[in-house]
């Protein structure tokens with residue numbers, strides 16, 4: 176009871192926070208790594224890439240990370256910067272499967288940084304990783320440092336995203352690539368504040384107006400930062416609906432019911448109850464992979 180009241184207090188404080196970067200950090204600090212989102216063996220916090228038949232966010236979250244690596248053109252021996260890395264699952268996967276030389280990470284949430292650092296220490300990967308506290312719009316690196324800069328479902332938070340594009344351009348080597356997996360509206364005319372369902376409430380309080388652009392404007396902002404040939408592809412069909420089906424059926428999943436306390440199961444069921452509204456609002460959102468090159 177007391178813990179519920181404390182959480183409610185933190186939620187109110189977070190929603191009342193004016194500064195967008197602090198608000199996002201507080202949002203991620205409220206959540207416990209053991210219950211947040213839905214992965215079990217990993218701690219992916221993205222909506223995932225849902226191939227037919229996939230029923231786990233561990234698989235879908237990692238599949239999206241690998242799509243981003245493919246889009247960025249990861250090569251063995253690349254030096255990669257991952258901005259907004261969550262708990263770093265994708266970074267360990269890229270080291271393992273793509274054999275990149277080293278992954279640097281920047282994240283605004285202290286707990287995410289600490290947990291990624293601790294995992295790197297446990298797995299003997301402190302030489303190949305460098306996870307730091309910081310913000311996307313003031314990257315603590317010299318010009319021309321990285322072969323690839325990536326942001327996996329995080330750039331919609333950055334304040335503003337266009338400043339991150341300029342920073343990514345600066346820290347990339349000539350010939351380097353920026354790739355993002357990102358959330359934007361399908362139409363720039365959709366009012367951000369009109370999205371009201373619980374599962375999509377993050378749109379209202381964690382995406383600033385400055386980042387609420389459609390695909391065309393996204394490409395234009397990449398070009399304005401100096402990038403050549405920006406491409407912004409929709410992957411809407413493999414993301415939102417798979418995530419919605421997965422999350423909304425979780426309260427009836429026997430494994431979830433056995434692991435979670437009854438109030439969480441009930442809360443989750445309530446959160447996802449309004450299927451028609453959630454479907455309608457998901458249909459307003461795009462999910463894109465954007466790729467751009469520094470000349």
Ligand SMILES: C[S@@+](CC[C@H](N)C(=O)[O-])C[C@H]1O[C@@H](n2cnc3c(N)ncnc32)[C@H](O)[C@@H]1O
Nearest residue numbers: 219220221259260261282283284310311327329
């Ligand atoms: C939705 S999570 C995605 C995490 C991870 N990429 C994944 O796919 O699991 C967004 C992440 O972006 C981080 N973040 C938000 N705003 C940031 C900022 N301004 N600078 C750096 N990281 C930020 C959050 O702390 C969080 O770790």
